[in-house]
Amino acid sequence: MSHTLINLTLPVVIQEIENVLDEYPEYPYQLAFSIHELRQKLIAHILSHVPNRYVVEEVQELSSDPKVDYPSPLKEQLHLETIVHASIVHILHQNTDWLSRHIPHI
Template structure:
């Protein structure tokens, strides 16, 4: 059987990024980081700052791997969560102009003109 190298850190970082982003307002944070390029920048930001964990497994066993079980320490999760929050702030500030051009401001429907009068 053939063996393969599996990155155990990436799925944990991706899951933590999703969990943290769920705590942020939809506009503009969740909208901004739903853009694949910004999401990739966030994941890269975190991965560059945490030690990577890899393992070698049989290719047939790769699908059954549970990377989250190898990163279950509260300290590791907290470190990744903090790095995700720092990354969100950093990338958001770094790309503020681009985000403002590509994600329109939400308007309060109470101030929108009504078409009720025809």
């Protein structure tokens, strides 16, 4: 049987980004991170600042959602939320010039 490595942290990070961005105004935050390139930069930045968890599963058992959920204690959730907020500001600041050419009035 063939096995594959699955990052359990990625779906959690993506969901947390959605939750946090819902708290921000559409312009410029939600609009900026609706751009695929910036969304990917945001995800990568966050993943580089949080512990990642992985599992190995047999290929035949794979589905779109990993079967293994890891508990996310409140402290970890709050840490992730803090990292997401800080990463949003960091990525926007880092890409201000690029955004000003792609989204007017930033």
